[in-house]
Amino acid sequence: MNLTLPPKPKNSLFKKLRAIVITISIIALYIWTFLGIDLDWEKAINKLIQQFDKVIPMLFSPDWSATGEVALTMLETIFIAFAGSLMAAILAVPLSFLAANNMMGKYLSMPGKWLLSAIRAFPDLILAILFVVAVGPNAFAGVLAIAIGSTGMLGKLFSEIIEQIDKDVVQGMQANGANRTQVLFYAVLPQIIPEFLSYAIYRFEVDIRASSILGIVGAGGIGTMIVFASANDNWSQMGTILVGIIVVVTVIDFTSAFIRKRIV
């Protein structure tokens, strides 16, 4: 059989040369980095093996006596995530309209977009440290950190949803003689609300994971237990904590996927 193949792409000499140079540079970078590590490799590997022998079996024999405490702090973690993402979902709505091109115009939407990018520039942990300093080491700091961090993300996603609405429907309403508010309620909101909800639930799912970590800097939730367990070499308790996190995250993943499928 005579097959007609697409012509071979034209690879210029420059492109080939560029690929080779990039590959060599990356390899060189890695070699230089590893040479720079001042480490007694033999000792390090021996220690690693020793620790593994000790830690891994303990992780897999969870300390069930800690179940009560783990469940309680896990519950706190869920509450932090829930309160935080709920706050974010509400805050993100007005911000997303301010940042949407088709609502504010190309130039007026810029400040909104900048604000949302600025918020997103802070990692959750940094926000948590800031709020621990501001309101003290408790769950409220965690809620605020999650709320602000998620607002940046949800605001951006929401504004993209608004920018993707079907303009024809808006035009249809305008052609009926509807005013701006009526267009908002009849043409815009029905198109965006299900998707807003879907993203808010998805963000709650992400926030559960984020709020499990926040306790490391003292912002409440199960992270605090993680810090203590590792500081005390209490690896069997750490095992219980991990089981708790895995169970909760899995359950919430499945529920959220199920709910989101239903609403869109």
Added chain:
Amino acid sequence: MIEFKDVSLVYPNGTQGLKNVNVTINDGEFVVIVGLSGAGKSTLIRSINRLVTPTNGSLLVDDEDILKYRSKNLRKLRTKTGMIFQNYNLVKRSNVLKNVLAGRLGHTGTLRSIFNMYSKKDKSLAYESLKRVNIEEKVYNRADELSGGQQQRVSIARVLTQQPKYILADEPVASLDPPTSHQVMTYLKKINKEDNITTIVNLHFIDMAMEYADRIIGMRAGEVVFDGPASEVTEKTFEEIYGRSIREDDLRGGTES
């Protein structure tokens, strides 16, 4: 009565949408505008409810120059000119009733409409309108559960609920199959006769234009190149309007089901 007086429209990118158009459309007429795509049919029809704004001339609707209209007058104008679109432009996630009630928006206060507080009269009008296009059994279905022809009938019901004086239909059958196209055109014609609503339809199928129109306006490159009763129109006329011989795809074909 709609009067175009020397109306021209140049789009910001320089395209000439309309060129010195002089047309008068009398009350109760069923006018079909024909022409190739890009000939200015859409621009002409969208000028009447000011979805686009002509740059020159004057356009009188009921003896008022609508080109001077601003927001409030504009909404009033749009309340009496109902529009039907090629892509139906329904809110897909809302149910049929809510879509049809949206036809009352121009007549309803903002707060009442936001909280869905329509009068019994409006609700019964919406249901009557759905009955007139035989789709009342879908009243609580979501719009995206309906077929194309059904959606277009819902959008006709929406326009009926609006109780307009004029109906503008921009390529209402271009996305439909032949039998459904004839059905939609038949409903439009029936409404025109029964309610005496002036109806202006854009079409590019010449057989449908000849079958349903009282009067045909032909356009090419933004200009009106033919204007006369449908009875005077022959295939030759269309060849002059289109500036080429008639092809198979200029015909919708099929008959009323």
